[in-house]
Amino acid sequence: MLGELLLASVWVTVACTELCRPDAENAFKVRLSIKTALGDNAYSWDATEEYLFKAVVAFAMRRSFSQEATQVSNVLLCNVTERVSFWFVVTDSSTNKTTVPKSVVEAAIRLNRNRINSAFLLDDSTLQFLQISATLAPRVEPPVPTWLIVFGVSFCLVAVGIVLLIISGIHKNRRRNKEPEETEDLEEKCETTITVENGIPCDTLDLKAGQINGVYAAGDDERLTPF
Ligand SMILES: *[C@@H]1O[C@H](CO)[C@@H](O)[C@H](O)[C@H]1NC(C)=O
Ligand SMILES: *[C@@H]1O[C@H](CO)[C@@H](O)[C@H](O)[C@H]1NC(C)=O
Numbered sequence: 124m125l126g127e128l129l130l131a132s133v134w135v136t137v138a139c140t141e142l143c144r145p146d147a148e149n150a151f152k153v154r155l156s157i158k159t160a161l162g163d164n165a166y167s168w169d170a171t172e173e174y175l176f177k178a179v180v181a182f183a184m185r186r187s188f189s190q191e192a193t194q195v196s197n198v199l200l201c202n203v204t205e206r207v208s209f210w211f212v213v214t215d216s217s218t219n220k221t222t223v224p225k226s227v228v229e230a231a232i233r234l235n236r237n238r239i240n241s242a243f244l245l246d247d248s249t250l251q252f253l254q255i256s257a258t259l260a261p262r263v264e265p266p267v268p269t270w271l272i273v274f275g276v277s278f279c280l281v282a283v284g285i286v287l288l289i290i291s292g293i294h295k296n297r298r299r300n301k302e303p304e305e306t307e308d309l310e311e312k313c314e315t316t317i318t319v320e321n322g323i324p325c326d327t328l329d330l331k332a333g334q335i336n337g338v339y340a341a342g343d344d345e346r347l348t349p350f
Contacts, residue, residue, distance in 0.1 A: 142222055143201035143212045149222040152253040155207040160249035168207040172243075173200055176211075179242045183235035184213055190223060190231065192216040229255055
């Protein structure tokens, strides 16, 4: 009975270490550079720090939609080295025997990267998830999201293009309209000058002259008749 229990517990621990081993399916390697980051204030990596790491990963998993039941004991660490690096896997809380798919763990780590970093007083360069950091680094570094930069640049290009099109269109229209407009203006001016010169002023002058002449002539005639 006792022997069977011992065998069972040995099998369980073997199974667990089997789940967490370097390059295992769904396993992640973590490297910490505590001395580089903190210098004289560096803390030593011990079992308590390991517990904190497990707890923080469990916290990150719980915050993701499908892994709300994750326990601290579902996070397994293995091959911890002194200069601190280790591997970890997250076991499925519903079975405790299979590991959570890599993509799910990766998404949870990415979403909670700041919380994990701040728990250990480290940053992306001194707390590295080797399988994640390569794709994570460009996501975190620019203060403006890359899609916004791309959107802004293309928007500006389109706006500049539209403005240039409008300006060139206006220029073309002006060039096309300038010559006929000018000739029309000239013709209009010619007509008005002609009417001014030969029309109304001349007519009025003629009329006035005729009236004056007529009256004068009549007056003269009247004045002349008595004489
Ligand atoms: C990881 O740890 C296991 C068990 O402690 C050991 O057998 C294995 O050689 C280690 N692997 C590496 C890459 O250090
Ligand atoms: C998994 O392990 C946790 C903690 O050891 C335990 O509370 C839980 O009941 C286990 N789940 C299964 C399905 O064995």
